[in-house]
Amino acid sequence: MTTLLSVRDLRVWLDTARGPLPIVDGVSFDISAGQVFGLAGESGSGKTITALALLGLLPAGARTGGSAILDGRDLMTMRTAQRRRTRGREVAMVFQDPMSSLHPMLTIERQLTEHLRYQLGMSRKEADERAVELLTEVRIPNPEAALRGHPHQFSGGMRQRIQIAIALACEPRLLVADEPTTALDVTVQAGILRLLHRLCQEKDLAVMLITHDLGVLSALADTVTVMYAGRVVESGPTAQVMGRSRHPYTRGLVDSLPHPEAADRALVPIAGEPAGPESRPAGCAFHPRCRYMEPPCATAVPPLIRIDDGREMACPVDPLVASLAR
Amino acid sequence: MAFVLTHLVPGDPAVANLGDRASADPVAVRIYREHFGLDKPLPVQYFVYLGNLLHGDLGESEQSQRPVSTDLAEYIPATAELAITSIVLACLLGITLGVIAALNRNRLSDQIIRVVSLGGMSTPQFWLALVALYIFFYKLSWVPGSGRLDAIVLPPPHLTGLFTIDSLAAGQFDVFANSIQHLILPACVLAAFNMGLFTRFTRSAVLEVLENDYVRTARAKGLPELTVVFRHILRAASPPILTVVGLAFGNVMTGTVLVENIFSWPGIGQYSYRSATALDLPAIVGVMLFVAIVYILVNMVVDILYGIIDPRVQLA
Numbered sequence: 001m002t003t004l005l006s007v008r009d010l011r012v013w014l015d016t017a018r019g020p021l022p023i024v025d026g027v028s029f030d031i032s033a034g035q036v037f038g039l040a041g042e043s044g045s046g047k048t049i050t051a052l053a054l055l056g057l058l059p060a061g062a063r064t065g066g067s068a069i070l071d072g073r074d075l076m077t078m079r080t081a082q083r084r085r086t087r088g089r090e091v092a093m094v095f096q097d098p099m100s101s102l103h104p105m106l107t108i109e110r111q112l113t114e115h116l117r118y119q120l121g122m123s124r125k126e127a128d129e130r131a132v133e134l135l136t137e138v139r140i141p142n143p144e145a146a147l148r149g150h151p152h153q154f155s156g157g158m159r160q161r162i163q164i165a166i167a168l169a170c171e172p173r174l175l176v177a178d179e180p181t182t183a184l185d186v187t188v189q190a191g192i193l194r195l196l197h198r199l200c201q202e203k204d205l206a207v208m209l210i211t212h213d214l215g216v217l218s219a220l221a222d223t224v225t226v227m228y229a230g231r232v233v234e235s236g237p238t239a240q241v242m243g244r245s246r247h248p249y250t251r252g253l254v255d256s257l258p259h260p261e262a263a264d265r266a267l268v269p270i271a272g273e274p275a276g277p278e279s280r281p282a283g284c285a286f287h288p289r290c291r292y293m294e295p296p297c298a299t300a301v302p303p304l305i306r307i308d309d310g311r312e313m314a315c316p317v318d319p320l321v322a323s324l325a326r
Numbered sequence: 327m328a329f330v331l332t333h334l335v336p337g338d339p340a341v342a343n344l345g346d347r348a349s350a351d352p353v354a355v356r357i358y359r360e361h362f363g364l365d366k367p368l369p370v371q372y373f374v375y376l377g378n379l380l381h382g383d384l385g386e387s388e389q390s391q392r393p394v395s396t397d398l399a400e401y402i403p404a405t406a407e408l409a410i411t412s413i414v415l416a417c418l419l420g421i422t423l424g425v426i427a428a429l430n431r432n433r434l435s436d437q438i439i440r441v442v443s444l445g446g447m448s449t450p451q452f453w454l455a456l457v458a459l460y461i462f463f464y465k466l467s468w469v470p471g472s473g474r475l476d477a478i479v480l481p482p483p484h485l486t487g488l489f490t491i492d493s494l495a496a497g498q499f500d501v502f503a504n505s506i507q508h509l510i511l512p513a514c515v516l517a518a519f520n521m522g523l524f525t526r527f528t529r530s531a532v533l534e535v536l537e538n539d540y541v542r543t544a545r546a547k548g549l550p551e552l553t554v555v556f557r558h559i560l561r562a563a564s565p566p567i568l569t570v571v572g573l574a575f576g577n578v579m580t581g582t583v584l585v586e587n588i589f590s591w592p593g594i595g596q597y598s599y600r601s602a603t604a605l606d607l608p609a610i611v612g613v614m615l616f617v618a619i620v621y622i623l624v625n626m627v628v629d630i631l632y633g634i635i636d637p638r639v640q641l642a
């Protein structure tokens with residue numbers, strides 16, 4: 001199991017009405033080939049911005065810091081032209097909303113082959129053959145006819161499969177899937193997730209699966225990183241982070257999930273609202289909503305500390321962390 | 327419609343066309359009226375006119391003493407050449423500037439383009455025409471000031487009636503160069519307003535498209551920026567641009583009256599001006615008919631293009 005992408009202390013400032021604000025505030029994680037890496041956290045915690053930073057697709061006026069090493073090369077300090085060549089070929093991305101992420105006026109063929117032809121220099125015929133292969137791979141029925149179609153002729157789930165096919169076209173090594181099932185019906189979601197899982201195993205592809213729904217990750221992800229207000233609060237193997245979550249925030253997320261064996265058990269949502277980047281509390285950003293809050297939480301940002309079971313977490317109140325920190 | 331409107335105009339065409347002779351010689355007036363059928367009641371005139379129209383007969387111009395259709399056939403190609411050139415110029419410049427402005431929103435280039443486009447839209451056409459003539463013809467002598475060709479240059483063999491195209495088809499490159507020289511100044515003057523209009527529309531249409539997720543998808547594929555702009559952004563922004571380009575044919579038709587007169591361009595604009603001042607009713611109706619047909623054709627083409635650009639639009 002080799003590390004494909006190593007992100008260290010990633011920081012992003014975005015231009016807002018109130019000037020530049022830190023949206024991603026020192027995030028670190030590793031992604032391995034052939035594995036599903038889950039990035040979780042409530043909406044607004046900075047997951048999408050983290051992903052866009054990796055692809056170099058941040059909105060205008062963004063500033064970045066830290067490093068993201070892929071194959072010994074730092075994505076964050078690459079030149080623009082070189083960076084563009086990594087897009088699609090090394091790191092590809094599937095976006096949340098399949099309704100708006102495909103160009104409404106271009107044929108599926110055009111959208112599926114234009115980067116094959118540009119990036120890999122394929123002829124039209126080669127690209128078309130590859131396109132049929134890709135559509136078959138993501139289980140689009142009747143791929144030849146689908147190529148001639150336009151996005152509006154497909155359902156949401158089908159469009160999401162087409163998006164995945166587009167992302168896979170140039171055989172990237174990392175596929176970033178940002179909430180790929182959030183906009184879909186529950187019945188369709190499982191199919192898309194199974195598809196991602198299968199691709200990951202068959203192609204030795206690394207998948208970065210971004211979601212606000214921890215439930216999506218439990219069956220699928222090998223490792224999980226949980227973000228809150230632009231920082232990592234807990235990360236590690238899925239079994240540890242989700243099965244025996246320690247950080248109060250992760251536990252809150254897990255408790256707010258419907259339970260498969262006890263469907264009638266009341267869900268416990270986390271109290272309070274997530275902190276926006278303009279009103280981020282000092283210290284641990286989660287402390288105003290935390291049941292275990294103690295005075296030190298409000299003063300210093302807790303560092304991520306590795307505990308012996310392979311997880312890292314940032315909570316000064318946790319007895320294990322406290323004993324290690326001492 | 328055109329027929330009724332023109333006949334509501336107060337004024338006696340016979341008097342207008344015969345001038346002083348009308349008051350001096352009542353017989354001439356009567357002969358004139360009989361010749362053009364003006365002595366019959368208006369509804370009769372109308373049905374006679376409609377009947378002739380069905381045979382492609384637009385009547386006879388009181389000024390040129392030729393069938394109106396012959397006049398139109400002579401003048402339409404000149405106007406078509408001028409109008410199409412000006413629209414093409416306005417599209418090329420306006421759309422390019424609009425895209426640049428949108429992509430550099432609120433930066434210096436956007437501000438400069440804003441000034442240029444507002445300038446193009448707010449400068450009176452006659453003033454622009456006179457200044458352009460003064461500078462490029464009178465001061466610099468870069469271009470000839472009037473007509474479609476120098477007097478000593480023979481028109482190319484008739485094919486479309488557009489001298490630029492006909493001369494190229496005949497391989498007469500000197501004639502082509504000469505016709506371009508004559509064409510460029512009036513076409514630019516006629517294009518100024520639309521250039522500004524297209525710039526403003528393109529800018530706002532592109533800004534709207536930029537917000538869309540599929541633009542990010544295109545960038546995520548690693549496509550070069552020019553491909554993203556032209557294939558993805560401009561394609562999506564084109565329906566509103568197309569609408570305004572279609573509407574622009576209207577103001578170009580109006581603009582030709584002034585521009586053709588200033589630049590002595592022998593086209594429909596000049597013809598309609600002459601006919602209007604002479605109350606040459608058959609000619610005026612013919613011109614109006616021509617303008618109406620242009621409107622209908624442009625609308626049809628725009629509708630068809632909508633369907634081609636955006637597959638979600640179903641042709642009704």
Ligand SMILES: Nc1ncnc2c1ncn2[C@@H]1O[C@H](COP(=O)(O)OP(=O)(O)O)[C@@H](O)[C@H]1O
Nearest residue numbers: 014015016023043044045046047048049059277
């Ligand atoms: N273009 C932008 N300009 C300014 N702030 C933004 C922009 N996009 C996102 N943000 C802010 O960044 C924060 C994180 O956003 P995002 O990464 O989309 O969250 P997530 O994907 O975890 O739901 C949010 O608080 C949001 O308000």
Ligand SMILES: [Mg+2]
Nearest residue numbers: 047048178179
């Ligand atoms: Mg998001």
